[in-house]
Amino acid sequence: MIPVDVLEETKEQYVQNIVAVWQSATPEQMFRGRAWYRTAHDLAKTIAGGNARTGAGVIAALSANKSWSENCRLARVACGTTGLASGHFPDALRKATTILAGTDPQDVLPMERKTGHFFRCIADPDDPEAIVVDRHAHDVAVGQTYGNRERGLSAARRYELPARCYREAAERLGELPSTVQAVTWVVHTDRVAGTGTRAPRPSEVMALAA
Numbered sequence: 001m002i003p004v005d006v007l008e009e010t011k012e013q014y015v016q017n018i019v020a021v022w023q024s025a026t027p028e029q030m031f032r033g034r035a036w037y038r039t040a041h042d043l044a045k046t047i048a049g050g051n052a053r054t055g056a057g058v059i060a061a062l063s064a065n066k067s068w069s070e071n072c073r074l075a076r077v078a079c080g081t082t083g084l085a086s087g088h089f090p091d092a093l094r095k096a097t098t099i100l101a102g103t104d105p106q107d108v109l110p111m112e113r114k115t116g117h118f119f120r121c122i123a124d125p126d127d128p129e130a131i132v133v134d135r136h137a138h139d140v141a142v143g144q145t146y147g148n149r150e151r152g153l154s155a156a157r158r159y160e161l162p163a164r165c166y167r168e169a170a171e172r173l174g175e176l177p178s179t180v181q182a183v184t185w186v187v188h189t190d191r192v193a194g195t196g197t198r199a200p201r202p203s204e205v206m207a208l209a210a
Contacts, residue, residue, distance in 0.1 A: 001152035002142055004161065011165060017143040018169040021184040029190065033183030037125040043072065044122050047079040053123045055079060057105025060119035061095035062088050112156050117163075121178045131163045131177040136192075140184045141165050145192060 025033065044055030059075045062085060066074065078085035078096050085096035095108050105123070109116045120130035133141075138151050141162040152158045163177075170177040 001150055002158065002161065004155065004157045006161065011161070011168075013143070014141040014162060014165040015168045015172070018141055018166060018180065018184055019172065021140050021187050022169070022173060022180055025183050025187050029186045030183055033186040034179060036182040036186070037121045037178055040122045041125050044075075047076050049079075053105060054099060056119050056122035057099040057109065058085070058096045059122060060105065060109055060115050061085075061099060062092055063115060063118055064089070064092055113159060114153065125178065126176065127178065128176060129167070131166045131181055133159055133162045133166070133181075134185075136185050136188050137166070137181050138162055140188050 040059070041052055041056070044059055045052035046055070048055030048058065055075070058078050059071060062074045062078065063071045066088070074085070074087050077087070078100060085093045085100070088096075098108050099105050105119050106116075109119055114132055114134055117130045117132045120127050121132055124130075133153060135146065135151055135153075138153060139145050166181055167177045170180040173180060
């Protein structure tokens with residue numbers, strides 16, 4: 001795991017790593033990354049009867065340890081006629097069910113960690129501060145592919161370190177942090193697709209629309 005406290009030189013290297021991956025994006029990867037959270041927002045709005053905030057909360061609550069296609073499937077089922085979440089860990093199901101019952105997602109989800117930021121990015125793709133640091137975003141920042149090694153992102157201070165670096169990279173690029181994360185995520189996952197780190201997968205944007 002990366003240290004919680006690092007030198008300014010190390011932070012700068014993380015920022016440069018993020019910028020370098022951004023600059024390596026093809027036009028097609030740039031399009032997919034820029035579309036990611038806006039398409040997810042449209043999905044959240046659709047499955048929750050027009051309430052993107054509720055839909056985003058359910059998607060985020062059911063996202064842990066699930067592929068994006070499975071995450072979408074579970075969220076669609078949960079927001080269906082029964083209004084009951086299934087197919088996940090009890091804590092995730094409880095959160096999703098509570099949100100569906102009318103509680104604001106911000107009062108249910110861990111807002112300082114990945115799940116909360118995932119909700120924020122989907123609920124409002126123009127959020128100026130939200131940044132999802134998953135394992136791939138972490139690896140982009142540190143410049144290493146960790147594979148199955150522990151990254152320690154459940155620790156708030158360790159999560160915040162790459163999050164700050166993405167915000168700094170976004171400021172230099174004149175972009176939203178979530179946009180920089182999404183584009184670099186697309187580039188990185190394309191690179192590792194079909195390896196032991198990530199199985200082959202279809203385009204995320206197409207999967208969202210399915």
